[in-house]
Structure formats: structure tokens, C-alpha cells
Amino acid sequence: MTLKSDPAVEIEDSSSPAVVAPSVPVPGAPSDLELMLAIQAEDPEALSQLYDRYNGILKALILRVIHNETEADDLLQEIFMEIWNQAKNFSAQKGKPLGWMVTLARRRAIDGLRKKQAYARAEERLQSETEQQPEAWVNNATQEEIAFGDTRVLVREVISRLPPAQQEAVDLAFFRGLSQREIAAHTNTPLGTVKTRLELGLKKIYDGLKELKDEL
Amino acid sequence: MSFEEFQNDARLYVIGALEQEETEEFENARKEFGQKGEEYIGECYALHEAFALSLQPAKASADIKSRLMAMVQERKKS
Numbered sequence: 001m002t003l004k005s006d007p008a009v010e011i012e013d014s015s016s017p018a019v020v021a022p023s024v025p026v027p028g029a030p031s032d033l034e035l036m037l038a039i040q041a042e043d044p045e046a047l048s049q050l051y052d053r054y055n056g057i058l059k060a061l062i063l064r065v066i067h068n069e070t071e072a073d074d075l076l077q078e079i080f081m082e083i084w085n086q087a088k089n090f091s092a093q094k095g096k097p098l099g100w101m102v103t104l105a106r107r108r109a110i111d112g113l114r115k116k117q118a119y120a121r122a123e124e125r126l127q128s129e130t131e132q133q134p135e136a137w138v139n140n141a142t143q144e145e146i147a148f149g150d151t152r153v154l155v156r157e158v159i160s161r162l163p164p165a166q167q168e169a170v171d172l173a174f175f176r177g178l179s180q181r182e183i184a185a186h187t188n189t190p191l192g193t194v195k196t197r198l199e200l201g202l203k204k205i206y207d208g209l210k211e212l213k214d215e216l
Numbered sequence: 217m218s219f220e221e222f223q224n225d226a227r228l229y230v231i232g233a234l235e236q237e238e239t240e241e242f243e244n245a246r247k248e249f250g251q252k253g254e255e256y257i258g259e260c261y262a263l264h265e266a267f268a269l270s271l272q273p274a275k276a277s278a279d280i281k282s283r284l285m286a287m288v289q290e291r292k293k294s
Contacts, residue, residue, distance in 0.1 A: 044288045051281055056273025063274050073277040077284050084288055099261050102268040155270045173233040174267050180235055195228075202227035202263065209266050 032097040039087040047084050054098065055080075058105045064175045065109035075112050079105045110177035158208035166201030169194055217245040223256060230260040 030038070030049065038046030058079060062072040083101060090100050159167065172178045172186060180198065184191045217225075225242045228234045234242055246253050 042292060044285060047288060048285060055276045057268050059274040059276045060271035061268045064271055073280050076276055077280050080284050081287055095258055095261050099265040102264045103261060106264060152269055155266050159270055174231045177232060180233055198228055198233055199224050206227055206263060209262060
């Protein structure tokens with residue numbers, strides 16, 4: 001299978017609160033789904049295009065987990081290789097290509113963090129970064145930025161509506177792969193409180209994304 | 217477990233934040249809710265995408281792509 005040059009029709013689950021890709025492909029460029037199908041047919045050019053489209057997002061995700069530039073680059077390469085090797089397991093009926101890639105990248109990054117026993121070092125770096133930038137994950141978006149329709153800003157705006165304690169709980173769970181008990185220990189917070197924060201935080205983000213999708 | 221409780225747990229489940237005993241309970245409820253439950257779990261995975269998109273994209277080292285594509289070509293040959 002080779003890539004078509006025709007404009008793509010992206011198959012999306014209309015019930016999902018999914019958000020649009022950060023870099024919208026130029027008109028006529030293959031959709032993410034078409035690229036995935038081409039990768040399944042072992043077309044290297046499709047992987048090349050998918051890399052160009054999403055390496056920045058996936059690198060940011062990996063970096064957020066492991067806090068090491070060199071390791072993040074190595075892992076990024078491994079993840080795209082895994083995308084190539086595991087593409088046959090992707091099913092459009094279960095979700096969008098970006099969601100599949102992010103899930104894969106997050107799992108690999110968290111595994112990498114644990115395997116390399118860099119946990120303690122990352123924690124120190126994170127602690128240092130948190131002290132320097134207490135709201136490093138999300139900053140309040142301006143209305144002007146929102147008006148530009150930048151997806152990242154819109155998503156961050158949804159997340160920034162959360163109280164800091166809920167943001168922290170979601171951040172530790174998603175970007176560091178901590179369990180509720182680990183979050184409770186890390187933040188010196190009762191387990192029940194952590195669960196409530198996660199439940200409320202995730203529900204607000206989920207509902208916010210639904211609204212966002214309607215607006216978009 | 218009500219469907220509302222299932223929805224709450226589904227959002228925790230997709231980010232791996234359920235404790236082991238909660239996961240077992242969730243998996244049982246998942247079977248009970250069938251297709252409706254599976255569809256909701258699928259929707260929750262959009263959270264992953266959203267968290268990734270909330271980050272400022274980072275620049276990868278310039279030689280990563282060339283190394284990747286060389287590995288892919290090598291894999292295709294073998």
C-alpha cells in the first residue's frame with residue numbers, strides 16, 4: 001500500500017471528547033488514520049510523516065515523565081520503532097491514532113523511568129522544577145490565546161480550571177504513573193482525599209473536553 | 217456498581233490510577249456493562265491525548281529521525 005495524495009477522511013468516534021491534533025495537516029495530506037494504515041502495510045514514508053507530525057508532542061510527553069533530554073530522545077526513537085512494529089495492533093474502532101500513540105509512549109516512558117531506577121533523580125529534578133515553576137504544567141490562558149484556537153492552549157485552559165490539589169493529583173497519576181497510595185504518601189494526604197481529587201479532577205477535564213469538542 | 221460509579225472508575229482506570237482491588241471490582245463491572253462500558257472506556261482514552269496536547273511540544277534531536285528510518289529500512293530487509 002502506498003500513500004494516497006487525496007484529502008483524507010478521518011474516521012473519528014463522534015461520541016468521544018477527543019481534541020484535534022496540534023499541527024493540522026496541510027490540505028491533501030494523509031490523515032493520521034491513513035498514515036497508520038500505510039504503516040500497517042509497511043510503508044516507511046508513512047512513518048516518516050507521522051514522525052514529523054507528532055515527534056514534538058511525544059517528546060514533550062516523554063520528557064515530562066523522565067526529565068532527561070538524552071534519555072527522552074532515545075526513548076522517542078524506540079517508541080516510533082514500536083509504533084512501526086506494533087501498528088498491526090492498532091484498530092481505528094478503538095480510538096484515534098494519536099491516542100494510541102500517546103498511550104504507548106506514556107507506558108514506555110513510565111516503564112523506562114522505573115527500569116532505569118531514575119525515579120529518585122527525577123523526583124529531585126521535579127521537586128526543583130516545581131519550586132521554581134509551581135504551575136509548570138498549566139498556566140492560565142488568556143482569552144486572546146483562546147481566540148486563536150490553539151488546541152494546546154484550549155486543553156491547558158480546561159486543565160487550569162482545576163484547583164491546584166486536583167491538578168497535582170492528576171499530574172502525579174498521569175505523568176508519573178503513581179498509584180493512589182503512592183500519591184497519598186508523596187503528598188502526605190489521606191488516601192480517600194486523593195481518590196476524591198482524582199475523581200473530581202478527571203471528571204472536570206473529561207467534561208471540559210466534551211465542551212471543547214462541541215465548540216471546535 | 218452503578219454506571220455512574222463505573223464512569224468514575226473508568227477515568228481512573230485508563231490512567232492506571234485504580235488500586236489492585238479496585239481494578240478487580242472494575243473488571244467485574246466491565247463485564248456486566250458490556251458494550252456500553254467498553255464504549256465509555258474508549259471515550260476515556262481521549263484523556264491521554266488531551267494530557268499530551270496540554271504540553272508544549274519539545275524539539276527532538278536532529279539525528280533521531282534518520283536513525284529511526286535506517287532501523288525501519290533494516291527491519292524491512294530482514
